Amino acid sequence: MRKNGVNRNLTAIAGGICAPDGFTAGACACGIRPQGEDLALLLADSRCSAAAVFASGEKSENIGAPSVLSKKHLSDGYARAIVVNGGVANVFIKDGEKLAGKVCGLVENRFIIRREDVLIASTGEVGKPLSLAPFEVGVQSLPACLDRERGGEKAVLALTGEEGIGGQLSFAFELGDFLCKIGVLYKASSHVCPNMATTLVFMTTDVNISPEMLQKA
8 A cells, every 4th residue: 555655565575683774783692691692783884863662660760771771872863783682681780770881882982883872772580690791792792793694683592592582574665766674673571561671672774764753653
């Protein structure tokens, strides 16, 4: 169905989170988990419009530190990178927001991008300690792990582990004379309330859209 130059029919395509032009992804093992990938990065070729919806909590202290910091970094409506760790969640951790800020600083230094253009998320077991040390190792390794072809698959493993629930999707649609793409990477849980932020969904698109319209969408 076409309306106002937009073909609203979505066609499934290959590529996952990196299907849209201008994005790459990857993951490495940094030691948060005993084995396997546990640190992922989604990187845009340039600073781009960004928007987010965060889980709500009855009390502010129930909201993970990465969400608090990412909200601050998104205040101008732009971002370039998302760094996500699996294995241990940065929730109820003393100085959790400070830790998240330092991780964004590591990405800033390694990839030469503004710290405020780095968003951060964290998932995994709650109640275990989480320090900066594994991030210091992992972020140094991430550039060599970025791959448009297989990076998204590795990122899914970093979020979910071998037994987790997660995956990638990608679609294309027509916008006037342009073929536009949407990529999705997600991690979910089948046994915990969604309001507790057990679902992580990241989306990319090569649509030329303002931060305001993207947030509305």
